[in-house]
Amino acid sequence: MASKTKTDITLYTVGTPNGIKASIVLEELGLDYKVYPIKMTDNEQKEPWFLEINPNGRIPAITDTFTDGQQIRIFESGAILQYVVDRYDKDHRISYPYGSREYWETTSWLMWQMGGLGPMQGQANHFKRYAPEKIEYGINRYVNETRRLYRTMDTHLAKSTSGYLVGDKVTVADISCWGWVASASKSPFPIFSQSTYTDKALTEWAGVDLSEFPHLEKWLFKLLERPGFEKGRNVPTPHTAFEMAKLSEEELEEKASGSKAWVQKGMKEDAKK
Numbered sequence: 001m002a003s004k005t006k007t008d009i010t011l012y013t014v015g016t017p018n019g020i021k022a023s024i025v026l027e028e029l030g031l032d033y034k035v036y037p038i039k040m041t042d043n044e045q046k047e048p049w050f051l052e053i054n055p056n057g058r059i060p061a062i063t064d065t066f067t068d069g070q071q072i073r074i075f076e077s078g079a080i081l082q083y084v085v086d087r088y089d090k091d092h093r094i095s096y097p098y099g100s101r102e103y104w105e106t107t108s109w110l111m112w113q114m115g116g117l118g119p120m121q122g123q124a125n126h127f128k129r130y131a132p133e134k135i136e137y138g139i140n141r142y143v144n145e146t147r148r149l150y151r152t153m154d155t156h157l158a159k160s161t162s163g164y165l166v167g168d169k170v171t172v173a174d175i176s177c178w179g180w181v182a183s184a185s186k187s188p189f190p191i192f193s194q195s196t197y198t199d200k201a202l203t204e205w206a207g208v209d210l211s212e213f214p215h216l217e218k219w220l221f222k223l224l225e226r227p228g229f230e231k232g233r234n235v236p237t238p239h240t241a242f243e244m245a246k247l248s249e250e251e252l253e254e255k256a257s258g259s260k261a262w263v264q265k266g267m268k269e270d271a272k273k
Contacts, residue, residue: 004032005088008065012036012053015237017179018077018118022060024175024232025084028094033062037236043266078114081172094170102167109165109173113180117153120145121180124206129253130263143207146184153177154213163222174223179233181220183241184208205244 011026011033013019026033038044038059046057054061054075062080064087066072074083085095096102124146127138156165165173184206210217223229233239 004030006032009033010036010063012038013060013236014038014040015239017183019060020179020233021077021176022080023235024229025081027232028228029088031088035236078110081176085172106166106171106173110176113176117149117177117180120149121184121206128207146206147208150208150213150216154216157215157219163219178223
């Protein structure tokens with residue numbers, strides 16, 4: 001096995017769709033890094049020391065030693081992806097040269113995910129699973145917008161000869177979207193886990209049936225076969241999205257109820273500031 005490239009990167013993270021973007025890109029490039037699991041249930045991301053790293057109090061974030069020898073902080077998952085490939089992907093294994101047509105296409109999809117897919121699906125998750133009451137308008141608004149965004153990806157992937165979002169290889173465009181699609185929905189596609197195929201997914205966490213989007217579904221599991229994705233998705237804790245998809249709707253609601261009180265408490269505390 002090839003040795004990893006030494007870095008001074010420390011990744012502050014939780015195994016969310018945004019959090020695993022950072023660990024996947026680091027694993028794809030074979031970088032050696034430290035991991036600090038943030039205790040979100042204790043609101044550690046709001047503590048003064050972490051706000052010095054990310055003033056917005058969210059994960060993921062990284063620190064690194066910059067080219068001037070001083071520490072640099074990078075927050076927002078999209079910025080982390082860009083920083084890592086700009087600094088450490090000199091051979092363009094998962095990126096394209098700056099200024100190329102493919103570079104700007106990759107950037108377009110990265111911004112699309114940051115401004116569209118993530119926020120919309122995040123709200124779909126909130127209204128479907130974490131809101132104190134079921135508000136049908138909110139659920140329908142965000143679930144349907146998430147479905148529209150999935151359709152955008154599916155239509156684009158149908159035209160791709162490589163099966164990737166940009167060009168002929170995996171890029172940060174794929175990495176940025178993967179965790180969200182993986183955590184969204186039920187899928188009739190066999191789940192790939194620990195190098196073996198297991199049961200089929202049954203339930204819809206974000207209210208989206210991935211079987212409506214066959215090209216996107218194929219893309220999801222194509223990427224999962226890559227060692228970097230398999231390793232990265234399990235940082236800092238095992239990735240459970242596919243296992244949760246096999247639970248019944250009642251079991252999912254019970255799982256969500258464990259986080260619902262914490263989510264509501266965090267919202268109230270944020271409103272006071």
